[in-house]
Amino acid sequence: MSVLTTVPSAPTRRGFLGLIGTAALAAGCGSSSGGSAKKTTRLRYQGSAGSITPPELAADLGYLGPVTLDWVGNTISGPQDIQSAATGQTDFGGAFNGAVAKLHSAGAPITAVISYYGVDQYSYNGFYTLNDSSITSAQGLFGKKVGMNTLGAHLEAVLDIYLGRNGVSAGDVKKVEPLVVPPVNTEQSLRAHQIDVATLGGILRDKALADGGIKALFTDYDLLGTFSAGTYVFRNDFLAKNPDTVHAFTSGVGKAIEWARTTPLPEVVDRFTAIIKKRGRNEDASTLKYFKSFGIAGTGGVIAEKEFATWITWLEQQGQIPKGKVKAADVYTNKYNSFAKAGS
Template identity: 65%
Template sequence: MATTASTRRQFLTLLGLSAAAVSCGTATGASSRKGQTKTLRYQGWAGQVTLPELAEDLGYLGDVKLEWVGNTISGPQDIQSAATGQVDFGGAFNGAVVKLAANGAPVKAVISYYGSDKYAHNGFYVLKDSPIRSAMDLIGKKVGMNTLGAHSEAMLDIYLRRAGLSRADIGKVEPLVVPPVNTEQTLRRKQIDVAVLGGILRDKALAAGGIRPLFTDYQLLGAFSAGTYVMTDRFLKQNPGTARAFVTGVGKAIEWARSTPHDEVVARMTDIVKKRGRNEDTGPLRYWRSFGVAETAGRITDKELQLWIDWLAERGDIKKGQVTLSDLYTNQFNDAGNADAAAPSAASSSPTSGS
């Protein structure tokens, strides 16, 4: 397994995309087709239903269709794929979005898609009998998370710094990449000391017992939108109607999930997973509670990105003034922010209806 330092360098290299690479990649993508594309290529998450998938099933994307090209467990990888034209949109932690833009990738955040609230948050969990009780106890310990350089590592860094650990001691805490579906098991086998768990996987693990939280991102920062979907500037310029349909549809899906009874949302998601036929376990879906998006219909605010601009600059990952906040995001394609995002019509509201 690579060391933490070498793995982090690999991540920074991953986001160090040259303008030429991004330009070439995008030129071969859907945005170069004649006319506005009506098909959006994307990566999913195994056993989960993303907001675009929910929006499509609810009929909120209109004549825009999604084309699944595979799964990912990494937000930074997902937005890199969007920047190079391998997919048409990708989503990641806002700090990773800032980092990508700082490295010259012509991408723009268009809508928030996940966040932290009292129901939807990531926690750093240890076994119930673990001696780890404080930030100081993490020195020399292994922390399993889905990817490096993203949400979980940022939260870990903030937690350790607030506890007063020196940069040298923080460097002795070892973040490791563990696939989300394996994280709970890896913790219980004591192959890692701390497991970052969120959403349905967190609640499933808690229901099984034997673990306790060290801290959560909700405790650290309160309720906030944490990640955004991005599209390239070229895609937005060449496909404004498609981008509007996508962003508005996802915004409506956010509000549908927020206002619809829990059991109905879970039933809808379960049906979506069953219909796509990828041999996925639908059991954990019953633990879903919220997408955690703070603002109405996923509209992006300055503070959600400024927080990470400041954090990255303080760490020395980007230079002060290297990123202009107004260039990072736009809400211009989100008509759902001021529109009625009510439940779909009776013809499309049945959990067994097609997309």
Template identity: 65%
Template sequence: MTTTASTRRQFLTLLGLSAAAVSCGTSASGASGAGRTRTLRYQGWAGQVTLPELAEDLGYLEDVKLEWIGNTISGPQDIQSAATGQTDFGGAFNGAVVKLAANKTPIKAVISYYGSDKDAYSGYYVLDDSPIRSARDLAGKKVGMNTLGAHAEAMLDIYLQRGGLSEADVDKVEPLVVPPVNTEQSLRQKQIDVAVLGGILRDKALATGGIRPLFTDFELLGAFSAGSYVMTERFLRQNPDTARTFVTAVGRAIAWSRTTPRDEVVARMTDIVKKRGRNEDTAPLRYWRSYGVADPTGRIDGKELQLWIDWLSERGDIRKGQVTLRDLYTNDFNTAGRGGAAKPVSPAPSASKSGS
């Protein structure tokens, strides 16, 4: 890495938190006497059902309650909010988790929550008539993604590196932040040259037609868990039972989503979105296929984090030895899969209805 790289090469600067700033953050759970809570504050994603939301609807959270404080479109922002005590958990691409830990932020990854497989992946799409066919064609082009310094930019960097681009040509590629719900439209209106699309938004765009994939993260790295939910070490010390209930519930929700017919999962998600009353469009949910988590109950594989420790070290974004893998994550709070099948406590009112 050269020191003259452009701003986009300063990978994950969104997470340039000082240890002092983070250590000053306090959560609501830590403000009371015993510091214990059975309520977890979190950020959601518009038009989507997160695994904790699914777990709550399935009854897996037991007496633990979720408190929605708003939506996010950025994984790095989400885990920053958890680190500073604005929320009690947050999720992001594993490279962002590594970067946050490298800033001496006292957080731990506790469970995987999304990944890439044959059904769930992030694709980099161009219009059918686009002249872009390879990495070398991206010099001078605009790539729209949900946030900079996270999974989408990391995959783009890997693709460009494997394409043999020079440092100068890499710096000519321009990643731009585009809200996920606007990314497809921006591509079709030629405001951007490449659109990063995943999950429901990807399948909806493909169903409309007129676009083709340049590459996908599944093609780059195969099946892998890509992101983790994190909690602060302070929260885990003060609320071990709550953390165990939460992590195990998310693990059971992952297992349920993998073993339940897709139409039933979609119907349940649609019902969840309707019940929460946030004026969201449920139509895209019909395209849901998988959360993409590699392990059946979301247990974290250290190799999936070590990949990003090594990559960030090679890039010069963190120093070698700055992050220790064994201190970065724990599976101790995940007891999912140890006590029988993942069945919901009570059926969803609309579980048998069509998800369209």
């Protein structure tokens, strides 16, 4: 593992979501390939180093039809990814549904079309301490540092819900300090006592558990069960001008999600590894062996209303959006997804 990377001028706990408002304003004058009269089948997007996204899997399986993916770099977080889509720097982006709802509330002209990650018994995020840590309860987090990949997104929301369900008042929540730590550095940061709690998910979680010496305080699966947690969004002008492209993309990604769900795991991992090697981005594919699931609840990535409503309620309770301003049904659509049209 690498040494801890210090993030200069990290956003305050609630300040990160404020950046979304800036993105929403910029979206009003941003440009995208959907803004021209010419329709497009080329979709610009950001990836993630060392991992395979559902669209990348769909493209490799040949499920996207005439649609091609144009990788423009790697994203640093979900909120950053959907901001890039909102401002026209990319054509689609994905983030935690709470961040999508927040960006929508700020006036960004975006709509979610398909789920791309979630939580189940195989794919979940845990809040981990060292085995000898004195932290055993929500109140034990007072004055402690909790390392996570970004603020104002999935992990902070789950932390707040955990604290609230365990009797911590809104005022006392501020005694817990979420801290931005790059995911690849989180395990080492915990072991070096630079943070008190590490949020770990997916292959990074499984590797850390295999290394030993850590224990779970709680997980989002323990707290909330199985659910899809994040969606891909497009700008509304792109959707209006390129409905066939979005349909091909969404339905192809849905098909890839089901391929990963029903194909023997070793074959899925082998496919991911081959994609990494083939695309030649100088990535380490060794952690792919820990992949178990995308965690997506709905068949083919179909979005359920509760998967937005839960986080809209949280945003309202936190004062992030005015109560009643955002309705879940206005933030997403399943109309481009063939799995929804088939009644799945």
